[in-house]
Amino acid sequence: MKYVIVIPDGCADEPIAALGGLTPLQAANLPAMDRLAAEGILAVANNTPAHFPAGSEVATLCLLGYDPNVYFTGRAPLEAAAQGITLGKNDWAIRCNLVTIQDQTMVDFTADHVSTEEATELLGMLQSELIGKAENDPFLSRLEFVPGVSYRNLLIYRGDQSVTPPFSLDTRAEAPHDLTDLPVADGFPRGPGSDLLVRLMNESADLFASHPINQKRIAAGKRPVTNIWLWGLGGAPDLPSIQELHGVKGAMITAVDLLRGIAALVGWPRIEVEGATGYLDTDYAAKGCAAIDALESYDVVCVHVEAPDEASHEGRHDAKVKALEQIDKHIVGPLAEALAKHGDHRILVTPDHPTFCSTKKHTHGVVPLLMTGTGITPDSQTTYDEMSAVASGERFDQGWDMLGKFIKR
Known part of the structure; x- marks a missing residue:
């Protein structure tokens, strides 16, 4: 058959x-x-x-x-498997969208379909500025931005038995595509570890604001990438x-x-x-x-x-x-x-x-x-x-x- x-x-x-x-x-x-x-x-x-x-x-x-x-166990672990990323029992995968938020409204959850090349450069900058300079932070230093395709990317947390992961099954955030044309205030991450995720999202906005990629996008009549949106996190699945x-x-x-x-x-x-x-x-x-x-x-x-x-x-x-x-x-x-x-x-x-x-x-x-x-x-x-x-x-x-x-x- x-x-x-x-x-x-x-x-x-x-x-x-x-x-x-x-x-x-x-x-x-x-x-x-x-x-x-x-x-x-x-x-x-x-x-x-x-x-x-x-x-x-x-x-x-x-x-x-x-x-x-x-x-x-969460959306992001499924996407991690697509990239051949193996998650250990103390690891977490987090979906990382590049989005356009204006006046606290989700204008575009794809950031005008940002290119994979642009996304890779922006995430590389975040890895250097937010993670690379946090060697003494027990949680930040365990994070890695992983480029995917266009606006769809990942943030991986690598844990071990010495440090309890900051997240749990109660850590949640609204999917950005479900916030289209809506206020984002109530969609931010909540629950254990949400303060870390919100901090990264806010700091990405500061770093993206004057980035050359956004300057070029605006000049070309495209929407800028205003910040990352972190959601869909979870641990390793077993199917x-x-x-x-x-x-x-x-x-x-x-x-x-x-x-x-x-x-x-x-x-x-x-x-x-x-x-x-x-x-x-x-x-x-x-x-x-x-x-x-x-x-x-x-x-x-x-x-x-x-x-x-x-x-x-x-x-x-x-x-x-x-x-x-x-x-x-x-x-x-x-x-x-x-x-x-x-x-x-x-x-x-x-x-x-x-x-x-x-x-x-x-x-x-x-x-x-x-x-x-x-x-x-x-x-x-x-x-x-x-x-x-x-x-x-x-x-x-x-x-x-x-x-x-x-x-x-």
């Missing part, structure tokens, strides 16, 4: 007046997804339990069959592989470090695709072709596309509709055709969590999924969207139970 999982990140939404009262899924022209919906079953799944953040870190774990009550749990060998195609990290932890190699950006300009066709090629070597191929989520964060319903149509045309359609040539097969299309264009943020709630292929008896639904999925009557109230139904050994 060959399996394909397509994750159009954050595509679930609510009806939008500008779309005639339709959701983006309903408004988009999705012939491939609708055809698969008519051939299979629809359902809704809850991948964001109310006591966890409504983000991809929890939702993707649920989607891939992992109970977050057992396996979730059994999907091959251990389900007996299948898989691979991940994504342009996002969080998904790369989850793939590494569940035992899936990551297939890097040239032109995959993690944004609206990603090369959808290249991702589809890479997935088709991967079917020759793997039992399960998972294709994650960040574009619908990015459109939602920008409040652009039109861009979200276009991204969904590109996913349908260049990924779902070609993959469905290729799967048929491999004999027994199944395909699953589902977002991880809802992201509303109206609020520009992730939200709790169920998402629609379609599942079709060998051994799946069709239901009466004929289109893939939120309303049809609810009408199906099929529910996975614990999202982590869904994968076991999809993958049959």
Whole structure:
């Protein structure tokens, strides 16, 4: 049996007046997804339990069959795994966004999509000025800024048995993408060790204010990087592989470090695709072709596309509709055709969590999924969207139970 999982990140939404009262899924022209919906079953799944953040870190774990009550330790440790960073039992990983805050409002959680080169230089300066000069500080001297991609970076705390880490599971901060256009005052880190994190965030603002990179960005009409935003921290996770749990060998195609990290932890190699950006300009066709090629070597191929989520964060319903149509045309359609040539097969299309264009943020709630292929008896639904999925009557109230139904050994 060959399996394909397509994750159009954050595509679930609510009806939008500008779309005639339709959701983006309903408004988009999705012939491939609708055809698969008519051939299979629809359902809704809850991948964001109310006591966890409504983000991809929890939702993707649920989607891939992992109970977050057992396996979730924080978002940043998942991204650390993407960079091959091993965390010891006394270590912590902290997500480090480069952001634009003006008048105490989160104007842009990506700092106008700061380049990786700019981010690397800015973080190198912070390492030198904030950490390198703190040799006698028991906590600061244990920190290291690790550049990632664009605005998505990490801060690593290396502990040992001689010093109790300053953080705990009660240390929390709001995700910057959930503060878009909102005041940041109530989103700052809180709990054990939060004073250290807030101090670094405030001092970064002072150091960035007159940095040459920001001077060049402003001159070019771009938003400046005003400071770092620290959040999503946690200790080392320990996940059994999907091959251990389900007996299948898989691979991940994504342009996002969080998904790369989850793939590494569940035992899936990551297939890097040239032109995959993690944004609206990603090369959808290249991702589809890479997935088709991967079917020759793997039992399960998972294709994650960040574009619908990015459109939602920008409040652009039109861009979200276009991204969904590109996913349908260049990924779902070609993959469905290729799967048929491999004999027994199944395909699953589902977002991880809802992201509303109206609020520009992730939200709790169920998402629609379609599942079709060998051994799946069709239901009466004929289109893939939120309303049809609810009408199906099929529910996975614990999202982590869904994968076991999809993958049959």
